[in-house]
Amino acid sequence: MHSYTEENYLKALFNLANSKGEVSVNDLSKHLAIKMPTVNSMVKKLADKKLVHYELYRPVRLTDKGKKEAGLIIRKHRLTEMFLVQKMGFGWEEVHEIAEQIEHLQSPLFFEKIDEMLGYPTVDPHGSPIPDKTGKFDWTHYEKLSDCKPGETVKLVAVIHTTDEFLKFLNSRELYLGLKLKIKSVERFDGSMIVSYNKKTAESLSLTVSERLLVAKL
Amino acid sequence: MHSYTEENYLKALFNLANSKGEVSVNDLSKHLAIKMPTVNSMVKKLADKKLVHYELYRPVRLTDKGKKEAGLIIRKHRLTEMFLVQKMGFGWEEVHEIAEQIEHLQSPLFFEKIDEMLGYPTVDPHGSPIPDKTGKFDWTHYEKLSDCKPGETVKLVAVIHTTDEFLKFLNSRELYLGLKLKIKSVERFDGSMIVSYNKKTAESLSLTVSERLLVAKL
DNA sequence: GTAATAACTTAGCCTCATCTAACAATATAA
DNA sequence: TTATATTGTTAGATGAGGCTAAGTTATTAC
Numbered sequence: 001m002h003s004y005t006e007e008n009y010l011k012a013l014f015n016l017a018n019s020k021g022e023v024s025v026n027d028l029s030k031h032l033a034i035k036m037p038t039v040n041s042m043v044k045k046l047a048d049k050k051l052v053h054y055e056l057y058r059p060v061r062l063t064d065k066g067k068k069e070a071g072l073i074i075r076k077h078r079l080t081e082m083f084l085v086q087k088m089g090f091g092w093e094e095v096h097e098i099a100e101q102i103e104h105l106q107s108p109l110f111f112e113k114i115d116e117m118l119g120y121p122t123v124d125p126h127g128s129p130i131p132d133k134t135g136k137f138d139w140t141h142y143e144k145l146s147d148c149k150p151g152e153t154v155k156l157v158a159v160i161h162t163t164d165e166f167l168k169f170l171n172s173r174e175l176y177l178g179l180k181l182k183i184k185s186v187e188r189f190d191g192s193m194i195v196s197y198n199k200k201t202a203e204s205l206s207l208t209v210s211e212r213l214l215v216a217k218l
Numbered sequence: 219m220h221s222y223t224e225e226n227y228l229k230a231l232f233n234l235a236n237s238k239g240e241v242s243v244n245d246l247s248k249h250l251a252i253k254m255p256t257v258n259s260m261v262k263k264l265a266d267k268k269l270v271h272y273e274l275y276r277p278v279r280l281t282d283k284g285k286k287e288a289g290l291i292i293r294k295h296r297l298t299e300m301f302l303v304q305k306m307g308f309g310w311e312e313v314h315e316i317a318e319q320i321e322h323l324q325s326p327l328f329f330e331k332i333d334e335m336l337g338y339p340t341v342d343p344h345g346s347p348i349p350d351k352t353g354k355f356d357w358t359h360y361e362k363l364s365d366c367k368p369g370e371t372v373k374l375v376a377v378i379h380t381t382d383e384f385l386k387f388l389n390s391r392e393l394y395l396g397l398k399l400k401i402k403s404v405e406r407f408d409g410s411m412i413v414s415y416n417k418k419t420a421e422s423l424s425l426t427v428s429e430r431l432l433v434a435k436l
Numbered sequence: 437g438t439a440a441t442a443a444c445t446t447a448g449c450c451t452c453a454t455c456t457a458a459c460a461a462t463a464t465a466a
Numbered sequence: 467t468t469a470t471a472t473t474g475t476t477a478g479a480t481g482a483g484g485c486t487a488a489g490t491t492a493t494t495a496c
Binding site for chain 4: 274275
């Protein structure tokens with residue numbers, strides 16, 4: 001098994017690699033708030049364990065083994081978040097910190113039980129997919145709200161870059177997963193969007209926000 | 219806050235000190251499965267932090283501060299065990315290992331929620347008292363089954379030295395908390411007891427077992 | 437009351453995960 | 467295309483929490 005620390009590096013690599021597939025030592029260092037030389041030596045250690053591909057002065061890529069391990073940790077994290085929200089009554093903005101700790105528990109039985117109690121969910125409370133027991137998952141191809149056109153009606157299916165503050169902001173605007181949104185117009189100037197949903201007929205969402213909301217077209 | 223390791227030392231001291239109030243370095247070493255020199259240096263560290271009283275070549279005693287800290291960890295452990303049994307359907311023999319890990323989580327909110335969901339319980343699934351929010355608790359004075367006399371009828375209220383195997387043994391004999399037992403006789407020779415409960419009219423319990431069962435007289 | 441045993445302590449070493457300081461390579465901009 | 471800035475690497479230190487080997491103090495047995 002891997003150490004608490006190694007697990008955090010794997011998870012960070014997994015999350016950062018989503019777009020490019022490779023991650024610079026610098027990105028990792030910033031994301032983990034750990035100095036570069038430390039990250040550098042840890043990356044070498046992960047390479048020794050065949051969890052990442054690494055060459056001097058080159059970005060890092062997870063190996064298949066590394067992807068699997070990372071996927072399994074993310075699985076535990078997301079199952080936990082779902083459990084905290086659905087079975088314990090936490091808000092979606094409260095669960096990240098706690099799941100961050102619980103994901104490291106060594107008890108397959110515990111996570112089996114959670115999975116079962118939740119009815120084998122496929123997404124977490126923020127709409128992110130939960131990897132399966134082999135560590136694999138697919139992001140069904142959702143669009144960013146910011147890529148949609150006026151006149152379209154869409155359903156909010158996931159939230160990305162989920163920070164505390166952002167989720168609280170969504171709460172305050174009554175923006176929840178599953179919500180139907182109609183796009184009324186897009187402001188040329190700053191990319192902000194005017195949308196309607198529920199009883200709100202003209203809410204404005206900045207580009208910063210609409211880029212973080214994933215939707216399915218209806 | 220204290221490290222994971224320090225928390226384990228505090229918890230061990232708390233558990234071992236129950237009878238004598240003081241604990242030898244040797245006992246601690248055996249209980250934690252950590253070599254004496256390591257324990258020795260850790261004890262000094264705890265003394266620096268005013269968590270234990272310590273003099274060279276003398277046993278160790280928790281300070282009031284240390285007792286409080288330890289009590290709060292035990293509280294988290296026992297609340298967790300109760301949660302695992304009552305809300306997640308685990309058996310009382312399965313929860314120790316998991317609680318051992320969860321007790322170290324840093325999230326007051328998480329344990330508040332558990333406490334609330336359980337209706338502020340005062341004992342864990344094995345009948346041990348759950349310390350309050352100041353780390354204090356009282357072992358209501360229960361008697362060992364082994365100290366009872368033939369003819370008495372008692373209620374099983376707690377189990378001590380709870381290992382996996384022992385709890386499984388109790389399961390197999392259908393010995394659960396709350397059970398009424400009548401003591402029929404005690405064997406002079408080896409201290410074993412013949413008791414009746416439920417539909418069983420003459421079950422034999424060895425001294426090893428009856429010393430680990432706490433009862434209240436009826 | 438001494439000798440043997442058990443318990444305790446000290447000294448010194450190890451690994452893990454972190455750091456800083458200094459140097460090397462690559463990328464960017466003039 | 468050379469100068470500068472950014473990114474990456476190496477070397478060496480640190481603190482936590484372990485270990486073994488060797489010596490010291492208590493305790494137990496005779």
